[in-house]
Amino acid sequence: MRVTVTVNGTTETHDVEARMLLVQYLREVRGLTGTNIGCDTTSCGACTVLLDGESVKSCTLLAAQADGEEITTIEGMAAPDGTLHPIQEAFHQHHGLQCGFCTPGMVMAVASLLKEHPDPSEAEVREGLEGNLCRCTGYHNIVQAVLSAAHSGELVP
Amino acid sequence: MSATVLEGHGTAGVVGTRMLRREDPALLSGEARFVHDLVVPGALHMAVVRSPYAHARITSVDVSVALGMPGVVAALTGADLAGEWASPMPCAWPVTADMQSPEHLPVALREACYVGDAVAVVLAGSQAEAQDAAAAVAVDYEELPAAVDLEDAARDGVLAHLDAPSNRAYTWELIPDPEAVRRAFDDAAVTVKERYVQQRLIPAAMEPRGVCVVPQPFGGEYVVYSSTQIPHILRTMLGMTAGVPEERIRVIAPSVGGGFGSKLDVYAEELLCLALARRLRRPVRWSEERSEAAQATIHGRGQVQDIELAADADGRVKAVRVHLLADMGAYLQLVTPGVPILGAFLYHGTYDVPAYSFTCTGVFTNKTPTDAYRGAGRPEATYAIERAMDALARKLGMDPAELRRRNFIGADKFPYSSVAGLVFDSGDYEAALDKALGLVGYEALRQEQAQRRSDGATKLLGVGLSSYVEMCGLAPSRVLASLHYVAGGWETATVRMLPTGKVQVVTGATPHGQGHVTSWSMIVADKLGVPPDDVEVLHSDTGLSPLGLDTYGSRSLSVGGTAIALAADRLVDKARLLAAYRLEAAPEDLELSDGQFAVRGTPSTGIGIGTLAFEAFTAHDLPEGMEPNLEASATYDPTNFTFPFGTHVAVVEVDTETGRVDLVRYVGVDDCGNQINPLIVDGQVHGGIAQGVAQALYEEASYDERGNLLTTTLADYLVPAASDLPSFTLGRTVTPSPSNPLGVKGVGEAGTIASTPAVVNAVVDALSHLGVEDLEMPVTPERVWRSIGAAAPVPGGAR
Amino acid sequence: MIPASFEYRRAGSVEEALGWLSEDPDSTKLLAGGHSLLPLMKLRLATPGVLVDVGRVPGLSYVRDAGDHVAIGALTRHRDLEISEVARASVPLLAHVAGQVGDPQVRHRGTIGGSLAHGDPASDLPAAVLALDATLVADGPRGRREIAADDFFRGFLETALEPDEMLTEIRVRKAPSGWAFQKFNRRAQDWAIVGVAAVLDGDPRVALVNMGSTTLRARGTEEALAAGADPTDAAARAADGLEPSSDLHASAEYRRHLATVLVRRALVEAAATRG
Structure with missing residues (x-):
């Protein structure tokens, strides 16, 4: 079937199998491999992207369901000149990543979280990230990064 | 070996700072490439047909339907592939001369020995087509009784392998003086006898494994991309097992999404992709799925531990006696039998114990093979002794902190020759304990605990301690030889300066999240006096770094980092000779500061190391006999393990009505000697704590009585999320290791080693006044609730 | 996969x-x-x-004040229900429970209709609509019909919907106070081991998550409350006649025990919201 999807501001049309998942579409058709696949049960959140500004797990959407939608992936976060998005920068500053596999999904989940909770408490950050698993950091520095990003004043919705 | 990095850091001065990681931008932007991300035109996708039975005779495998399905290129059985293997899959650690090791082939021939054992493979043009066809492979099985429970298996009630004489893989002993142990127990005023179960764990690195083998048609070479911790070891083992000359294999580990030991192995899928690429002369790739990973990637832990302590009336421990049953799973993977042995020397923990007895029996079961998982042997040892020390404290009516204090190896006793035969390098265990107790506010917590108890609160407070010492930096090659490990423990490095003054470091260590690029460039930057950003680190590619022993056992810094420092020193030595020639000075009168060689006291007339690099490159005017270029290599074989230590304190709230345990505070004080980058040290400890807490409270690879794994997904296998953990309070003491020139110790596993017993001790502590003495891991709410009900007649329900 | x-x-x-x-x-x-x-x-x-992707069928995502009840379109996403002013004011239980489903990403996509039609006894929203005595509206080839929540949940992944019917609207009575939801799980993102939705306004209704093969009411508790029992005594009957399953995460016995604790807590909390 034919789908037209805008990803990081670029609109393309492709023929895909009906059973193709959005995450496969992004990785295999659009060549955006920053979005990772960490599980098959909607548990780990590594595949999190923004669909019309809201975090979703792209392993649990069909590419067909994204037809006509706007998707933002990790590749769409930094400025065109390579300057990291304030959330990415906060992860860097606070050592909020180690192996980096969960990181793209984590960053996208944070983007959505901070849109909904611009001034979160630590508890709200932890609850807001309950859909994203990380095996390296123990979450400590991720939480610090999110709190710092929220309070940096640089996040203009 | 007299120079130390810390002496050098007058130059650039980044060592010891919280320098931000150089790895981050690529990982944060999605630019980093993991194996699954590689675009390889023409690659065939492999799907593996796996046994749904824990133990079965394979009576027939019919691939004919699968072969006719769309996109399918090949479908092969174990028999079809039998000719591909020069030898069975490798186990590199025959811990005893009589160790039994059943033949392990990448695809089983007659007998499937665990759920997930490969029985056939399918290759197709896409992953979806390969999966569709794999589902169409018809396998007839005759289900056999399965050895599932470890203790039953140890009694040989059911044999895990049809042709094996028993389920026993080996029995390994460390009993330096049996008589001393017997006497200590005979004379003891107090003894405790405990039995602990180390549940099986699924490592669950966030990146599942992936392999892609690309044959190079004209050179006869194979490029093997694998999400591995051990490209160097893998290359050698692939060559030996698949019968490919080693030099024709180039292994590249691109970005690797965590390992924790699970990627420290040689896996069937790696061998299969290589053999199939050879057979079909096409690239072959495989991407593991999470539910597949739960069965096809090694598990960790899996032990039953019997530990006894003999103590005098003052609580001084006089002997430790340990017997382990260790679950090997169905086969011996790369270092499976050695994992319990890595803990064998540490069951007396941080305590000065004169008599010691350790025995371990490795047992086969019809379950996924076990192997090294973060800490590998040391978490098990620490758990047993730290839980047993709390049991002893309860029996003596003594505060657990006081009991530990009384038994610590004193700071004045280092280097300390342990009863188990090790020499602990350095330590001050009481200082770490004191710091941890101070950070957590121990006395106030004890008062609050007493208050809640006397108030009859339904949310009780528990405080759990864990003082640990571990051995890492595995290991001196001679020690490894004495343990019958078939490889050495050295690491190698090359440091070279390019004509423009930029630096390349080549290392055999293989990072998968540890931030090696950052740490190595900090060491070299300080040595040479160049900015860290000018240092490029080449790693994880046997084409660039042909020799190495990779990353595991918290060895990378103390062994690999030391090799880099030594190579940098050698490069500086050569540069100094060239500078002396240029400046017409004696080499010993020159000092290197901020990248400039100058005669001591006259820094303005110096010459930059970058200039020297260019002059060494042009080689137009070098001293007599000096070779061109600034490049030096070093291989470092450690003289000893390093012995990090510390004390962790967990504070839990236990809801007596539901059994729910909330970890409300956590303090970790660790001593890993000198720190290259405390930011990275913190991160390693944080992650380690989380993994140890996960063992204590959340995770277990559960099997049913027929050997079916019940926790195949991350919905059932409970890796904790941010909302399940608190922030951690970290502290540090610094006791440099005398056994390497950097004065460093490992820290990658410390958090995991320390945290599990701290948390379980805390839960037991919360409930001890009710008579609760033990809780099996993971400490689930139901187990807590049952323990309260079993310990006291008061029903745990509504009251 | x-x-x-x-x-x-x-x-x-x-x-x-x-x-x-x-x-x-x-x-x-x-x-x-x-x-x-x-x-x-x-x-x-x-x-x-x-x-058949109904995700874009227009006009089925709404939370409306319909006078004596609140009407919710079947395609209303959990997140939209969670932040709906109408829901928060008139059926705060439903808004709250919508905010407890899965994790944020799941709440951004999952719909109330999908959750109810799936009929999973471990899901939270079915218990909420059962406690709220909801009416479920289904359209089908034989026209539209209204199904009481009490008749809707039939068994494990089984509802009163015919295979050719589609759930289109959920109508719940207003219950601005006197409500509580208790969810017990080991990790926040997981399904409840046991959950309790309680509504005390009007006839007290207490619905349970994961206490049987389908979403069901704690009849014993409701009867005891009707007879004037206090929360502790009423909660002691929470598992009366129920046969929850044993699984990886909890035994039946433990679930029965948890039900008594969580129902008591829910009743106390619900009473407190009544002021």
């Missing part, structure tokens, strides 16, 4: 969806948010031949 192949059709209206559904109801599945169905399809535990 990748789902087995299927035919995908996107419905532009309820009528179109129902038309396709009626062609082969047994092998056709409706796809709303997909967060119940797609995971099953990825594990190939569900292999529908035709998937």
Whole structure:
């Protein structure tokens, strides 16, 4: 079937199998491999992207369901000149990543979280990230990064 | 070996700072490439047909339907592939001369020995087509009784392998003086006898494994991309097992999404992709799925531990006696039998114990093979002794902190020759304990605990301690030889300066999240006096770094980092000779500061190391006999393990009505000697704590009585999320290791080693006044609730 | 994992969806948010031949004050329900429970209709609508019918919906106070081991998550409350006559015990919200 999807501001049309998942579409058709696949049960959140500004797990959407939608992936976060998005920068500053596999999904989940909770408490950050698993950091520095990003004043919705 | 990095850091001065990681931008932007991300035109996708039975005779495998399905290129059985293997899959650690090791082939021939054992493979043009066809492979099985429970298996009630004489893989002993142990127990005023179960764990690195083998048609070479911790070891083992000359294999580990030991192995899928690429002369790739990973990637832990302590009336421990049953799973993977042995020397923990007895029996079961998982042997040892020390404290009516204090190896006793035969390098265990107790506010917590108890609160407070010492930096090659490990423990490095003054470091260590690029460039930057950003680190590619022993056992810094420092020193030595020639000075009168060689006291007339690099490159005017270029290599074989230590304190709230345990505070004080980058040290400890807490409270690879794994997904296998953990309070003491020139110790596993017993001790502590003495891991709410009900007649329900 | 192949059709209206559904109801599945169905399809535990995507059918995502009740469109996403001013004011239980489902990403996609129609006894929203004495509106080839929540949840993954029907609206009575929801799980993102939704305004109704093969009411507790029992005594009967399952995460015995504790807590909390 034919789908037209805008990803990081670029609109393309492709023929895909009906059973193709959005995450496969992004990785295999659009060549955006920053979005990772960490599980098959909607548990780990590594595949999190923004669909019309809201975090979703792209392993649990069909590419067909994204037809006509706007998707933002990790590749769409930094400025065109390579300057990291304030959330990415906060992860860097606070050592909020180690192996980096969960990181793209984590960053996208944070983007959505901070849109909904611009001034979160630590508890709200932890609850807001309950859909994203990380095996390296123990979450400590991720939480610090999110709190710092929220309070940096640089996040203009 | 007299120079130390810390002496050098007058130059650039980044060592010891919280320098931000150089790895981050690529990982944060999605630019980093993991194996699954590689675009390889023409690659065939492999799907593996796996046994749904824990133990079965394979009576027939019919691939004919699968072969006719769309996109399918090949479908092969174990028999079809039998000719591909020069030898069975490798186990590199025959811990005893009589160790039994059943033949392990990448695809089983007659007998499937665990759920997930490969029985056939399918290759197709896409992953979806390969999966569709794999589902169409018809396998007839005759289900056999399965050895599932470890203790039953140890009694040989059911044999895990049809042709094996028993389920026993080996029995390994460390009993330096049996008589001393017997006497200590005979004379003891107090003894405790405990039995602990180390549940099986699924490592669950966030990146599942992936392999892609690309044959190079004209050179006869194979490029093997694998999400591995051990490209160097893998290359050698692939060559030996698949019968490919080693030099024709180039292994590249691109970005690797965590390992924790699970990627420290040689896996069937790696061998299969290589053999199939050879057979079909096409690239072959495989991407593991999470539910597949739960069965096809090694598990960790899996032990039953019997530990006894003999103590005098003052609580001084006089002997430790340990017997382990260790679950090997169905086969011996790369270092499976050695994992319990890595803990064998540490069951007396941080305590000065004169008599010691350790025995371990490795047992086969019809379950996924076990192997090294973060800490590998040391978490098990620490758990047993730290839980047993709390049991002893309860029996003596003594505060657990006081009991530990009384038994610590004193700071004045280092280097300390342990009863188990090790020499602990350095330590001050009481200082770490004191710091941890101070950070957590121990006395106030004890008062609050007493208050809640006397108030009859339904949310009780528990405080759990864990003082640990571990051995890492595995290991001196001679020690490894004495343990019958078939490889050495050295690491190698090359440091070279390019004509423009930029630096390349080549290392055999293989990072998968540890931030090696950052740490190595900090060491070299300080040595040479160049900015860290000018240092490029080449790693994880046997084409660039042909020799190495990779990353595991918290060895990378103390062994690999030391090799880099030594190579940098050698490069500086050569540069100094060239500078002396240029400046017409004696080499010993020159000092290197901020990248400039100058005669001591006259820094303005110096010459930059970058200039020297260019002059060494042009080689137009070098001293007599000096070779061109600034490049030096070093291989470092450690003289000893390093012995990090510390004390962790967990504070839990236990809801007596539901059994729910909330970890409300956590303090970790660790001593890993000198720190290259405390930011990275913190991160390693944080992650380690989380993994140890996960063992204590959340995770277990559960099997049913027929050997079916019940926790195949991350919905059932409970890796904790941010909302399940608190922030951690970290502290540090610094006791440099005398056994390497950097004065460093490992820290990658410390958090995991320390945290599990701290948390379980805390839960037991919360409930001890009710008579609760033990809780099996993971400490689930139901187990807590049952323990309260079993310990006291008061029903745990509504009251 | 990748789902087995299927035919995908996107419905532009309820009528179109129902038309396709009626062609082969047994092998056709409706796809709303997909967060119940797609995971099953990825594990190939569900292999529908035709998937009818109703996710974009217009006019089915709303939370409306309908006078004596609140009407919720079946395609209302959990997040939209969670932050709906109407829901927060008139049925705060429902808004709260919508905010407890899964994790944020799941709440951004999952719909109340999809969750209810899936009929999973471990899901939170079915218990909430049962406690709220909801009426579920279904459209089908035989027209529209209203189904009481009490009649809707029939068994494990089984509801009163016929294979050719589509759930289109949920109507719940207003219950601005006197409510509570208790969810007990080991990790926040997981399904409840046991959950309790309690509404004390009007006839007290207490519904349970994961205490049987379907979402059900704690009849023993409700009877005791009606007879004037205090929360502790009423809660002691929470598991009366119930046979929860034993699984990896909890035994039946423990679930029964948890039900008594959580129901008591819910009753106390609900009473407190009444002021």
